Amino acid sequence: MYPFLETKDLTDNLFSDTDVQHPAAFESLEEVVVKIPNSIVHLINNQQSVELASGVFEIIRIRQGGNVVAVLARIGTEVQWSLAKDEAVVKIEGSCYYFNVRVPLLSDDGVEPDDLINYGLTIIGKGSEELDRVLEEYSTFSVKEVDRAVVEGGSPQAKSPKKQSKE
Structure with missing residues (x-):
C-alpha cells in the first residue's frame, strides 16, 4: 500500500550538480579564539554569587563556510553562553568580568519577556589583554574602575565608567 523507501535514496544527490553552493x-x-587557564565563572x-x-x-x-x-x-x-554585540560585558579591575546574557522566557500569558542572566568571570593569572580585544570585537565591552576607598570601607567617590577604545 505504501511505497518502500531506502535510506540511501533519501541522502543520495542531496545537493545536485546544478546547485550554486557545494556541500x-x-x-x-x-x-x-582565546584560551585562558585558571578561570572561575560565577552566576x-x-x-x-555562586561558583558554577x-x-x-x-x-x-x-564558522560555516566563510x-x-x-x-x-x-x-x-x-x-557556555553566546556573545553578541547587543549584550554588555564590563571589565571590573584587572581580571574580573561581568557578562549580561538576555534569555527570552515564555510567561503564562504567552508574552516573551526578556530576563537577564549575569555571569562573573575571574581570571587568576594572565590572559586578560587578549580577552579584552576579543570582547571588544564581539560584544558591547566597557571598562569600569572600582574606587579602592569604597572597597576598603571609605566614603564613595563616583568614578565614571571608561569605554574601551579601539586602537
Missing part, C-alpha cells in the same frame, strides 16, 4: 560551504568549524544575582565552574575559559568562534555564525564563551563542558 563544503555548509561545513561547520569551531575555532578557539550572579542581587544577593549572592572553574578551569580553562575559552572564546569559541563557529561566515562567523556564533561566538561562544565557555568554561569546561559545564557552562
Whole structure:
C-alpha cells in the first residue's frame, strides 16, 4: 500500500550538480579564539554569587563556510553562553568580568519577556589583554574602575565608567 523507501535514496544527490553552493560551504568549524587557564565563572544575582565552574575559559568562534555564525564563551563542558554585540560585558579591575546574557522566557500569558542572566568571570593569572580585544570585537565591552576607598570601607567617590577604545 505504501511505497518502500531506502535510506540511501533519501541522502543520495542531496545537493545536485546544478546547485550554486557545494556541500563544503555548509561545513561547520569551531575555532578557539582565546584560551585562558585558571578561570572561575560565577552566576550572579542581587544577593549572592555562586561558583558554577572553574578551569580553562575559552572564546569559541563557529564558522560555516566563510561566515562567523556564533561566538561562544565557555568554561569546561559545564557552562557556555553566546556573545553578541547587543549584550554588555564590563571589565571590573584587572581580571574580573561581568557578562549580561538576555534569555527570552515564555510567561503564562504567552508574552516573551526578556530576563537577564549575569555571569562573573575571574581570571587568576594572565590572559586578560587578549580577552579584552576579543570582547571588544564581539560584544558591547566597557571598562569600569572600582574606587579602592569604597572597597576598603571609605566614603564613595563616583568614578565614571571608561569605554574601551579601539586602537
